[in-house]
Amino acid sequence: MTDTINKIDTAFLFIFGVSFAIMILITLVAIYFLYKYHHTKHPEAAQIEGNLIAELTWTIIPSIIVIAMFWFGWTGYKALRDAPADSMLVDVTARMWSWKFTYPNGKTSSELYVPANTPVKLNMTSVDVIHSFYVPAYRVKMDTVPGMQTYVWFDTGEPETYEILCAEYCGVRHSFMLSKVIVLPQEEYDAWISTEEKPVEQPEAITILENNGCLDCHSIDGTELVGPTLKDIYNRETVIVTADGEKTVKADEAYLIKAINDPSSEIVKNYEDMMPPFAEDLSKEDLGKLIEFFKTGMPAEKPGEKGAVIAENEGCTGCHSTDGSELVGPSFKNMMDRDVIAIKDGKKIQLKADSRYIISSIVSPGEYIVDGYDESMPPYDYLEDEQIMALIEYFNTLKD
Amino acid sequence: MQNQTSSPIPSFFEDSGSDRKGILSWILSTDHKRIGLMYLYMVLGMFIIGVCLGLAIRLELFTPGKTIMEAQTYNAVFTLHGVIMIFIVVIPSIPAAFGNIILPIHLGAEDVAFPRLNLFSWWLYMIGTGLALLSLFTGNGPPDTGWTFYVPFSEFTTTNVNTAVFAVFILGFSSILTGLNFITTIHRLRAPGLKWKQLSLFSWSLYATAWIQVLATPILGITVLLILAERVLGVGLFDPNKGGDPILYQHLFWIYSHPAVYIMVLPAMGVVSEIIPVFARKPIFGYKAIAVSSIMIAFAGSLVWAHHMFTSGMSDTAVLIFSLLTFIVAIPSAIKVFNWIATLYKGSIFIEPPLLYALGFIFLFSIGGLTGLVLGSAGTDIHVHDTYFVVSHFHYVIFGGTGFGLFGAMHFWFPKIYGRMYNKNVATTAWAILMIGFNLLYFPLFIIGLQGMPRRYYDYLPEYTLGHQISTVGSWILAVGLIIMFVNLYNGMKSGKKVGRNPWGGATLEWYTPSPPPLLNFDKEPDTFKGPYSFKGVERDE
Structure with missing residues (x-):
């Protein structure tokens, strides 16, 4: 257990311990009074209006206790915020409804790979609404805010896999905005980070x-x-x-x-x-x-393989299934060249989902909205032409 | 509802103070008791709807994945549960319903300071409620933002957020005007001889509440109007793509919505402060400390809003300040709890349904308050923020606190309002079932929250299944308890045993007047010099 987690858990223990004691105390005292001073046993009530010493006691003691609780909490919080200067840096982009991790060498992934026993600092932002990066195992949570940079850091500890959850409500697929922190031994991490995105055996x-x-x-x-x-x-x-x-x-x-x-x-x-x-x-x-x-x-790679990786890393598959099931947006399965009824400027029009239409839907999705769906997809105008072509090639492979 | 009493003066049920008959004599009445009862019936009706939505949430979470509804429906259901329970049920529950009925009588007054404004508040409340319900069935589907309407999501979603936030705006005005009315009433309409030091603690709690309503609610009004401006005009105050700041919204929202928690819980504390001395047959312990702590809570509670935002990306300095202030607001709440327990000391205790609800309040609210310390402490809050730990904490404070306070008030003032008594044994049984169901429902949520189960999740990882299932079973038990409680009260209202003026042996002024009270509250000059908790010579009149 790392030092930070230790400090947080100490604060938890202290607050829970004291609270439990107080709870037991007031419950037992109340039950005792109810029994002892029941009107059948104690028919005449003593007319006591107060007692200054008692009042002072239960003002001053709780004050000291809560200041102590504050201090434990603040110490833990400081530890969560003070990222070591030599932390490994990873950029995090949150979007509806997936995470994108960008490593110093430019490699990207949808799950977070980190070397063991290393401080890691995540510089985070969001491209659409507010999300929150949460790893219960590391006791870290921080909102990712569009237009703003936030960060978390943690010591990765021993090799293990932990859950990443989105903790700020972000719409219909909020509870599916999950990922993993994969802590690898240093050598394995080095091997992972230095391979290309598609680790294919090269002929x-x-x-x-x-x-x-x-x-x-x-x-x-x-x-x-x-x-x-x-x-x-x-x-x-x-x-x-x-x-x-x-x-x-x-x-x-x-x-x-x-x-x-x-x-x-x-x-x-x-x-x-x-x-x-x-x-x-x-x-x-x-x-x-x-x-x-x-x-x-020939050829060296299967058609569409590159596009599939892009679709995963860019979070497309958070909303669009590849097997025909309905998520938030239309499924990629048999999407190409189908007939769609789309809404443009409030009017329904019928058109064919050819590659030109699909490209425009990726780059400026607000232009045509497929009937029955919400206008909630962000524009992916930052994709390179090459990446878009790879996506189209991938979509073509999903036709029956 | 037309109850006959032995009093020669007709009760407020019989005498509406106007020539109007039937429903008009109610919905156009300026009598504080009629208005209070109309609030109460609306609040309870909407509470039942809110409970049904809550049961649907629990049922959906019985298993991971889809149980009874789709994700989009689930998101709309928890949003409506929150909006209805917070803005339509809990905020007006005790102050608007029992505050209206009881406050003027506690002051020895004939009505509130501005009776017509009071009726106008009720109408605003009805319009706001109507609009909130309308948002379900119009536009592009019911809102799915959660009751917090966080930007940019609330700008992003195409669901019917506009109508819902406008409903909140109108409900806010209802709350502001009620607060204004109560402040003026307490200042100006106290009967001769009723000094501030003889004010009932329920009145003190309403006074503190009213100030928060008047000062904080306008900020909510402005904030939700700004959401409308964002959505309709695209002004760009909160949207970072247009140079806005989403964190600004959170500050504005919580500047109201944290104090709103005290709007919800302070009046319930007032109810408990009334009930405990009556059933212990002795003066409240530390009257001044309890009165002052209400004002302290209202004041300090207005300065802690950003403890909802420790993970929002605001500065560490802000976290330091708001964490410290949050712990300070815990102290007056602790003082109240200790004084209530001390009031039982050397009393002559009658264990009857109102006292049981008051004790239930103390137990559940203490758990809610103590787990609040985990959330006030910065380091631990980071881990449990936006998890089920918060959901559980919040329900312990608001349902266990305000909800049980409301049930306590219902059982305490029931014979005064209707002149009849409910079946006390059934009421006690219902209370016991409610306590079991409540803890079964909410306690497991602390555990799964600590394990990292985020809130507002339609689907969850399999390791949280057990906690969710215990909780869902608890929700069924709680529902049974509620049904028994409501049926018992309804039967009591229809055919309960008739009671005299003072069935519990209370010393505040409502117990000097007939049950139910006449239109102008008193049939003889009340003795205002005795003090609200002086039980010497007070006899039970059952």
Whole structure:
């Protein structure tokens, strides 16, 4: 148990102990009086109007007791507020109805990962209404206020998982605004924080491509860079320009090997002849792995996986289900390309939820409100185009 | 309700003071007793609605996840439970109902200082209540903000908050005008010979309450109007996106709403201060200390509002000051409790239903008060703030305190108002069931609150299930107790045994007048020189 928790719990014990004693005392005395001075036993009441000494006693003693209680409470409170200067810093953004944690290296998560036995200071704010960050195990609670920075700090203690709850009422999903503090041993935390958001096992071929600088010019996800993308390159119909003129070939194994070892001999139409030959730099073995990768391993990630992480971290799934069940907003399941009745400027209109509509609904949700739902979604205009495209791709995967 | 009495002068039930007949002779009456009774019936009717909403909350929480309603419905239900119970039931309960009926008689007066204004207050109360009920059925669904209407959420939500806050605004005016009326009445209409030092402690508590009503309620009025301005005009006082400050709202709200807790509980303390000496047959112990402590509570209680905001993000200096002031306000409450217990010392005690309710008040209010110390202490408050610990604390103070005070007042002044007595054995049984149900309902909530169960949660983690289930069972027992209590009082009103002027042997002025009292309260000049707690020569007249 850390020092802060100790101080708070001491205050609890002191106040409860004294209160319990007072409660027992007045209850027993009252019952005794009711028995002893019942009119059947004590028919004539003594006409006592007061007693100065008694009055002074039960004014002064409670005064001393409450000042002591105040002092214990204040000491505990000070400990909660004095964050050590070397605390690890994490930014917290609260929103309806989820938490976003941003670590010093820019990594984000929806659950709070912290190393064991470390003071952690959370700098917090909210993007919509007031929420309150509450971890009962650490005795900390602090409102997150839009337009304002607040903080809490705590010593993480031994590896363990604790509940995070929202303690300030924030609307229909208030009681579902839960998360966890995951305290990891230092090494595990270090490993966690240094991995990318999606910890995928990277195929060896990608490492080879990276090491040889291939990916500076060729993408593996379909984007156009300087050279043709490597996505789905195997057996692709390709128009090439040779000394003899243009011709269409299939990018089979022999072609790819030649294109790597001696790129200048056949240039894909519309690209510059600028790729250096790799005949000497690339071992036979690596070349084989690359060809194998082109044949089978593409693409490196499942479609929509990136979007799913964004939807989780941005709190979308706090209001929109992915399985068709009704939460606060429409479900993502089969959302794309469905027909919706939306309300714009008070009028009902029917439209198709194509990607343009969905993008506008993410960036400025107030424009069209789907009939039967509340206008309560905040605008997500800070998302990068790339993130929005990833979301759209993810939504497309949720169609049956 | 037309009770016959042996008194030659007709009672206020028979003589409305005007030619109007039937319902008009009530809703247009300026008689403080009729107005007080109309408040009482409205308060009890709305209390039953509030209780039903509370039972629905408890039933929903019987199991994690959905039990009987959806999350949005649940949020509306707890909001309405709060708004109805706070603004329509508890705030007007003792002061507007029993204050109206009893205060002028305690002063030896014929009515309040401004009888027409008094009727106007009642009408405002009725309009406010009507609007609050209207907000349920109009607009885009009942409000779902909680009774605190915290911004920016209350600006954000599309539910019918506008009507609800306007209802609160109007109810506030009703409260302000009643307070004004009582202050003037106490200052100007005391009978000759009735000095401040002979004022009943119930009158003292109403006097302290009235000052809070007059001084603090306007701030609530302004605050809820500002919410309307935010919602309708988008002024941007509280919305940070428009340069506003949501913390400012919390300050304004609690500057009223903390003192409002004392508006709720002080009159109940006054009732207890009346009941205990009568059933101990001896003067109240430390009259001056109790009277002064009422004023102290009203004054110091107005300076502690920000203890609701230790986690809001306000400065540590503010936390220090408000924590310290909060502990200071605990002292006058403690003084009252010790004086009440000391009043029993060497008395000649009659254990009857009003005394049992008063003792129930002391027990439950003490638990509520002592757990309040946990909330006043800054370090411990952080952990239990906005958890079920607060919910439980609040209900111990307001339901265990004001609620039992109200029930005590009902049982104490019942024979005076109706000239009949209820069945005392049934009343005692109902009290016992209420005490068991109450503690079963609220005590487990302290425990799950300490374990970290936040309030206003539709769903909860499985580890809190047991506490919630015990609590829900307690709510059923409590409901049974309430039914027995109300049926017993109703039967007593219809066909109870007739009583004389002074069935309990009380010494305050209402016990010198017939039961029920005549239109102008007294059939002969009351003896105002004796003092309210001087029982020499006072005989029971059952």
